Amino acid sequence: MTKRILIITGDGGESYETWFAVQRFQEAGYLAHVAAPSKRRLNLVMHDFEPGWDTYKESPGYAIESDLTFDEVRVDDYEAVMCIGGRAPEYLRNNTRVLAILREFDAQQKWLFSICHGIQLIAAAGLAKGKRFTCYEHVRFEVEAVGGQYVAADTVTDGRLVSSPTWREQPEFYRHVFACLQQPASVGARP
Amino acid sequence: MTKRILIITGDGGESYETWFAVQRFQEAGYLAHVAAPSKRRLNLVMHDFEPGWDTYKESPGYAIESDLTFDEVRVDDYEAVMCIGGRAPEYLRNNTRVLAILREFDAQQKWLFSICHGIQLIAAAGLAKGKRFTCYEHVRFEVEAVGGQYVAADTVTDGRLVSSPTWREQPEFYRHVFACLQQPASVGARP
Amino acid sequence: MTKRILIITGDGGESYETWFAVQRFQEAGYLAHVAAPSKRRLNLVMHDFEPGWDTYKESPGYAIESDLTFDEVRVDDYEAVMCIGGRAPEYLRNNTRVLAILREFDAQQKWLFSICHGIQLIAAAGLAKGKRFTCYEHVRFEVEAVGGQYVAADTVTDGRLVSSPTWREQPEFYRHVFACLQQPASVGARP
Amino acid sequence: MTKRILIITGDGGESYETWFAVQRFQEAGYLAHVAAPSKRRLNLVMHDFEPGWDTYKESPGYAIESDLTFDEVRVDDYEAVMCIGGRAPEYLRNNTRVLAILREFDAQQKWLFSICHGIQLIAAAGLAKGKRFTCYEHVRFEVEAVGGQYVAADTVTDGRLVSSPTWREQPEFYRHVFACLQQPASVGARP
Amino acid sequence: MTKRILIITGDGGESYETWFAVQRFQEAGYLAHVAAPSKRRLNLVMHDFEPGWDTYKESPGYAIESDLTFDEVRVDDYEAVMCIGGRAPEYLRNNTRVLAILREFDAQQKWLFSICHGIQLIAAAGLAKGKRFTCYEHVRFEVEAVGGQYVAADTVTDGRLVSSPTWREQPEFYRHVFACLQQPASVGARP
């Protein structure tokens, strides 16, 4: 069977991060499934930086069709999970099914990938505690609050958690992601 | 001297919350000063709900001119501080000057008002610990993580902290805000 | 019974003025009902000033659900009526039911509040004749044409008509609005 | 010398009406000069109808460079003046130089063309009194208030005033415009 | 019977070119029918130039209702066909029915008008071969590739093909269009 990656997002998810993940995993031979609260065309957003703003600017992004609902997810079917950034993680962290899915990935010793605000899901699921991580610089506070240890780096791997700051660091991030997928997650170690 | 209220926001701040605060305090006879990272026209945003979205949608909002920079703020000049929501609190909580200002308001036993994501500043300043609060429902996790106790209500007052979920609950919120301002903050009590 | 205020707007109505009115009256303990041509989500607009423009710029604004249609309005139920600005008054002044409602408020000696372009409704209903008023500066011509007397001020009260230029003068305007509501409209006098 | 037409608009002017006028007159061999408050790229707007709205919707339109300022206009140089619609007439009617220009065209017995909201300028200049006219249906009130007589038609010619409701009636309107330009305006008669 | 002109466009068609064509022909007494892939409100676009861009910028344009589908077109009913620019010609040139319509106009020795990208349809129908033409400067390559001879001019007439670069040259273009319609297309000659 073709190996599968689960991608978690929803309305407000960052569009470039979502499409890059889907297509990058497909290129590498995986089936990449986008899970969301419902199965439909998602309203993804564009988070980009523009002169004259002290933070990123949000605009409509590339849309994507979700492949399945969170309720339909069977963790056994997937090698790993990717938590996409943007504004979706903010409300998805209040979705108990999402948190249960992430904990099950962890319990099965599978890889947890997180980019940008995706770390909010990892934190809410209780999986950042005691872990070194990175994320969009302005989200670090929330993760440190639950016991994570922020590292300013393009990618940070700690155990089975691989995290990255924003879509700007995707080249370094995906190098690590695929290096990790070469080895069984259950033996993941601090690099 | 005319009494003053400090309003904290920046690019990405919620435009309706900002203008409502400025004008509501002005109506009540206060000088309302908007503090931001720099003194200029701020790129405020509109957070509104639209059919077909699982979360709010962000669009360009009403702009406002900030009155002073955080560096120029003298806490002694103000009766209270209002932390505006939207996306500005996300990055302002990494601004140590903002956190120092909030702690000084607290140290001087002045009122701390927070709407929506504004609570992120209160939490980052360490002022939510042990406090009952409310906020936009999807931000509660971050505040509980630092020891706050979330309450699902239109307004929650605990000591000198008065908080509210979103701009939709402003009527109830501002009733409390002005009731509080009638009494010395230093004697604020759990209602 | 809780006192009620009727708010008149429609597609193209100014979104900040509408929401401010609704919430400000709610804060003060009133039921605020938005009446429009139909009962649905209204396409309100944002009128804001931007560098490089000789007039305001229009963009999509915060939406609001109307509470009742003009046909459903019973003037007896309300203390006062608020005419919102933006572009809605332009076409609502051709709606005979709207004009009848306003005349009935006047006949019952109730308060008529008007902000910005809202004065176009007052004028079309024949209620500006011989009255001192203010409004968005570029609308004054139309009201003077029907016998109104323009005054350049933040708020102007003449009899039971209280008017204001734009949403920028709302603090002063609402101070007058609530001062008026303290007294019976039927004894309204030139301040 | 090539015959000239003066076109009056500014920021907020309707973009299709402006460009159509400029190019239609050029096709007919005229020099078409756009006069505005300043000589620069104007922020014209698009007024279009969209399902679900009770009025037109405004969006950014095609831009145009103005050719001269109102101060630079010499009425002697032009055969006729065209008052463009959109939102520009609202504020231009408070510009005394614009009104003086229109009155001078009238005094020199030249043609006055008006489309949509353009009639607001004619009315403000005192040139609609006693005249049959047409315009965007929701602007009629203002013109009737100063003594004009509204006619529901695609084009109305009364003396030297030729008016039209909106850009949708341009075919009929321009047929009249060019028919008028064939004859000396000074002998214009009710058709 | 009133003479008729067929106008070919679809979603992505240039909105000013489309409306100008429809109304200009109507003014001249023609019925102007917009044919498109389906009969509905078309999503036309605005192609305008803005400082800071090396090419035109695309934005939502004025919408229009199409009058008939390509399948419903009977070439016998029309005097001429106008190929509108924008982005619609790009995909319409893969519509065999559109190409058949154009070839039938040519076979019946009727006029072929083309503005901007409209020439892509003429080229795809095989009607540009050996013809002098003009078009948006960056489309010339495609037409030269099929044997057309590009001329840098405001309007180029060769036989029954009359073409123009962009909507900026419409005045000159329509002068030629109407001059051509005065004479039988079957005797069209190189001017």
Added chain:
Amino acid sequence: MTKRILIITGDGGESYETWFAVQRFQEAGYLAHVAAPSKRRLNLVMHDFEPGWDTYKESPGYAIESDLTFDEVRVDDYEAVMCIGGRAPEYLRNNTRVLAILREFDAQQKWLFSICHGIQLIAAAGLAKGKRFTCYEHVRFEVEAVGGQYVAADTVTDGRLVSSPTWREQPEFYRHVFACLQQPASVGARP
């Protein structure tokens, strides 16, 4: 020295295709240089499909800073060139320096990668003649016109030309791109 890839785009270039290319090559260890008419922040666009449209819809996309101008390009420094799609190729094909660059890549027997409208550059440079290729389906006409042979496939490799229809086929496309880069371009053969 780190191997380099040249990426050709400009204002109107497709933003996802551009960023994906830059980051995908970076992940693989290449320096990815974006060449454009000038060295500045480029106005890239988003080409996405939306229900109700017969073609793609264009909106503002993710911006990118170009790294060098076409004049500064030294073909010797690069392993291969990637021609990005969107609307940039339309006008870049009239840039003789761009065509010279592409011909030099070909002369040096280096890889030519093309996605979507990128093929317009290949065609204009005279490098599609006699080659099997693929591209956005509505651009095929132009390339067939100069002697290319269109193939409906996710990726087509012919000699040193590797082409792909749209960003939707990037997974398959980049598999081929990297397979090609493993072998010397000078021995590229029809697969």
